[in-house]
Amino acid sequence: MPETIEMTLGEAIREALAEELSRDPTVFIMGEDIGRAGGVFMVTKGLYEEFGKDRVMDTPIEEAGIVGLAVGAAMTGMRPIVELMFSDFLPLAMEQLINQAAKMHYMTAGQARVPMVLRATLGTGRGAAAQHSQSLHALVAHIPGLKVVMPSTPYDAKGLLKAAIRDDNPVIFLEHKMCYNTVKGPVPTQEYLLPLGVADVKREGQDVTLVAISRMVHLALAAAETLARDGISAEVVDPRTIRPLDKATLLKSAMKTGRVVVIDEGHLSYGVTAEIAALIADEAFDYLDAPVKRVAAMDTPVPMAPILEVATIPNEQQIVTTVKALFGRRY
Amino acid sequence: MAEDIYMPQLGLTMTEGKVIRWLKASGDPVRKGDPVLEIETDKVSVEVESPADGVLGPILVEAGASAPIGGMLSHVLTHTPPPLRLFATPRARRKAIELGIDLARVEASGPGGRIVEADVRYHADQGRLQTPAAPHVEAVLEAQPAAPRVSPLARRLADELGVDLAAVAGSGPGGRVVEDDVRRAAAASLLPRSPAPVPPVEPLSGVRRVVAERMAHSFATAPHFYLSVEAEATALARMREGLLARIEAAVGVRLTVSDILVKVCGQALAEHPDVNVAWDGSAPGGAVIRLAEANVGLAVSLAAGLVVPVIRQADRLTLAEIAKRRAELVDRGREGKLALPDLEGGSFTLSNLGMFGIDQFQAILNPPQAAILAVGRVKDRPVALDGVVVVRPTMHLTLSVDHRLLDGVQAARFLERVAQLIQEPYLLVE
Amino acid sequence: MTPDKALLNEMYYRMRRIRRFEETAQELYRRGTVVGLLHLYLGEEAVAAGACLALADDDYVTSTHRGHGHVLAKGADANRLLAELCGRVTGYCHGKGGSMHAADLSLGILGANGIVGGGFGIATGAALSAKKRRSGQVTICFFGDGAANQGIFMEVLNMAGLWQLPVVYVCENNGFGEYTRTEEVTVTSQPIGARAAAFGLPTAQVDGNDVIAVYEAVKEAVDRARAGGGPSFVEARTYRLGGHHMGDVGFSRGYRNKEELDARTQQEPVGRFRAWLLMNSTLTETNIAEIEAKVEAEMQEAVEFVNRSPLPELSEIEEHVYA
Secondary structure (H helix, E strand, O other), X not given: OOOEEEEEHHHHHHXXXXXXXXXXXXXXXXXXXXXOOOOOOOOOOOHHHHXXXXXXXXXXXOHHXXXXXXXXXXXXXXXXXXXXXXXXXXXXXXHHHHHHHOOHHHHOOOOOOOOOEEEEEEOOOOOOOOOOOOOOHHHHHOOOOXXXXXXXXXHHHHHHHHHHHHOOOOEEEEEEHHHOOOOEEEEEOOOOOOOOOOOEEEEOOOOEEEEEOOOHHHHHHHHHHHHHHOOOOEEEEXXXXXXXXXXXXXXXXXXXXXXXXXXEEEEOOOOHHHHHHHHHHHHXXXXXXXXXXXXXXXXXXXXXXXXXXXXXXXXXXXXXXXXXXOOOOOO | OEEEEEOOOOOOOOOEEEEEEEOOOOOOEEOOOOEEEEEEOOOOEEEEEOOOXXXXXXXXXXXXXXXXXXXXXXXXXOOOOOOOOOOEOHHHHHHHHHHOOOHHHOOOOOHHHOEOHHHHHHHHHHHHOOOOOOHHHHHHHHHOOOOOOEOHHHHHHHHHHOOOHHHOOOOOHHHOEOHHHHHHHHHHOOOOOOOOOOOOOOXXXXXXXHHHHHHHHHHHHOOEEEEEEEEEOXXXXXXXXHHHHHHHHHHOOOOOHHHHHHHHHHHHHHHOOOOOEXXXXXXXXXXXXXXXXXXXXXXXEEOOEEEOOEEOOOOOOOHHHHXXXXXXXXXXXXXXXXXXXXXXXXXXXXXXXXXXXOOOOOOOOOOOEOEEEEEOOOEEEEEEEOOEEEEEEEEEEEEEEEXXXXXXXXXXXXXXXXXXXXXXXXXXXX | OOOOHHHHHHHHHHHHHHHHHHHHHHHHHHHOOOOOOOOOOOOOHHHHHHHHOOOOOOOEXXXXXXXXXXXXXXXXXXXHHHHHHOOOOOOOOOOOOOXXXXXXHHHOEOXXXXXOOOHHHHHHXXXXXXXXXXXOOXXXXXXXXXXHXXXXXXXXXXXXXXXXXXXXXXXXXXXXXXXXXXXXXXXXXXXXXXXXXXXXXXXXXXXXXXXXXXXXXXXXXXXXXHOOOOOEEEEEEOOOOOXXXXXXXXXXXXXXXXXXXXXXXXXXXXXXXXXXXXXHOOOOHHHHHHHHHHHHHHHHHHHHHHHOOOXXXXXXXXXXXXX
């Protein structure tokens, strides 16, 4: 038995789901088209056949209703995993997530627990236009009581999803739709979990810290390669969990390099990059040799035409240019 | 609040005046009544005083330029907090505090004109060549992680511009080659690249700047006079030949003519304490400092500029010791690793341009020293001996002397002895 | 069929208990001891009492912002409930939930809810959970005529009907949605139950002030659900004697009128049932007096409990954000 197997992000997620469904009879999946059809992105393919329609439920198109049901089921002994197809549909379920799921444990002073996972896809790249291409993690990251996880690699995805399913809190697990089949990586064959709230330094460096989220991690790594050829050593930090943030790892990197660029596919304004930038500017202030920069999606709805769509999100050159502008003549 | 400094009316017919020189720099603190600049009309020159206590603002009319009567020359900022805002990154500020550096003196190179950490470190490294650094600062600077000799950006630029890095002197921290150095080298390069229509102007920086300042100061303030003698070098050459192999075996260094000259000068200094003096300009009217040791500095030309490492107690060292020490110092100089103790305490300087084919030259005094010996090449020349012209190897020695400290006779006696020791080197063991 | 004496006893006890609790809370609110918002259940006691009596201890209920009645009828402790209203650390939610979020998970009370219609998803999910676990538990989802207009009502009806979930939707039509009369904001040409019937749910409509009628209708629905017969809908028509909340604009805004209130007060369910009991059952004045005294003692004790209960420490703020 080899130690690791190469697989795609989608496959890693499916494995996590299958393993948890096997392990714990209170776990079940519900969502639109996820059962018989195997999911619009084929992530749940085969699970319906393996576990049956009681464990892998095709639901009506009622985002508020299904998330609401998940809350009730989670409060009464089950561990539901709701799949929302596109994170753009989060607004339909916001009442259930923000006013019910996030707050039940608190309002009942710990009597109720809501151990549910809400999985959804985010990101551009499919020409799917404004209502199917958003990255709305900032909306849910803002809410105390929710956890938000955004893995970038198959290894991270499997370990984090298993942990999220076993977590007793409502966890929103966001997957980049363009990474399902194109991002590949080694995944251990032995069972493993990854803790929520712990970042991962994907590449060590000395001169600048690139904090990158979800698919942007791969962009940042490519930019780091380019920067290395120009003599700039970039450290790439992947928070992996957006809420709660692993402040210690982020600050340690910022204090080491003194220069930080935060890269995300959410909109620039009022987003997750602002939270990370503010945190670093506040707590690593005396170690900064340059202001903290953000590279994020433009503050516009996502346009359909691919030539327009790709221009609204960060690209490698943008990251490289932003980094270089942080250095003085004497570098 | 600011008080203006403007071109005053000096005479009834004056319409404009010329700025000769600024006595204070922008940002300097000034007191009311301090002379701030010199101006002249065609008839008269005058100092302009500061109208108030405060800090001098930007220079609006440079030296050499003119302004009409009433024209603004500068102003004095009179409010108490420092009027010039320093933009420095928090990391740079921490470093400055750690190293005890005044940020106002640090040259900024960061984006937006900010002082960044690298600027503070650069400044600290420059300072090591000029002024004593506190031990803890030395420790901090020593503790910096070893920087590469060539910064990665400089390396990439050198590739791009076709600059040979081996020939580029570094002006960065610890002699590191940085982007600026490569750009300068490229501009000065003789390789036919795309023709530059306008010769590039490079502001002086680093060692070269220091040298320029010191030379100008020395030449301007010390009244130089020069004594010259031609010394026969036959015995010197023979002595060197004889000692070459033994000294190389003993200390692994080839004995040079300069090494022997260092010994000679050291000896002569020890014998002529009136020449082993230094000028103290801080005392009113000036004063003479009598030096205890005969420390001979040897002028060494590095790519970055002129440095004068000192061989201490040259009179007491053997030739082998002098050779070894000289080699050490020169190596360190080449690596940009000369430390303050290597450069300070010199009584006298020896400058030898003989290896470049120079017959004779006059050196500029190395302040605050009293004298400097300029040595030309050893060359066969016709000399008169017993009424007949013969050919002998000779060298020209030119002593520049500070007339404030020595007069002709004292200097002559010293030079005479030097020449004698060269011509009769066995006298060194007297 | 008339319920037996023990059940009638219990019915009156629960109704009386709710009534006295609400009156006590009202008094304490006026004195400033009850803090936050207070939505009183006065006049609707028969619905909560009748419905909850049809449930077992481990069955679930979700409640509304007007939830004291449901919560008490399901068996909640009056001390802890009153303490919660008064923001004390001894309350059900350590003072952090208040009236609108009171809950006792050990009794299956999945919480009062501050969002109108907030209980629909939770109740239906609890029913889904019970079905998956084959536990035989049934859930009652209490909601008002106003909530019946929320979109999610339709969403859960579809799923409950589709999957035949063991849930009973009990709509308390009390004549008002907040500050507006029902008929001004809700289509009344069809009964609310028509919405549930559209999804195949059996529906019933009862006089919400008749505790026995409520009990019987809800029991039938609960038994059906427990037997695997799927969800049902019961509309209980009642009247909200109090304002929407303490401090309601009431009469000054014209949405309430005094004549109507007086007439309704005459028919209020607790007094009505009391009178009926004395006339039609084997309960005597003494029995009733005993029940009433017991309730009084409970209320007394609850007030004393509040008086000796401390306020929460500031450290409570950061507790329970995450499990």
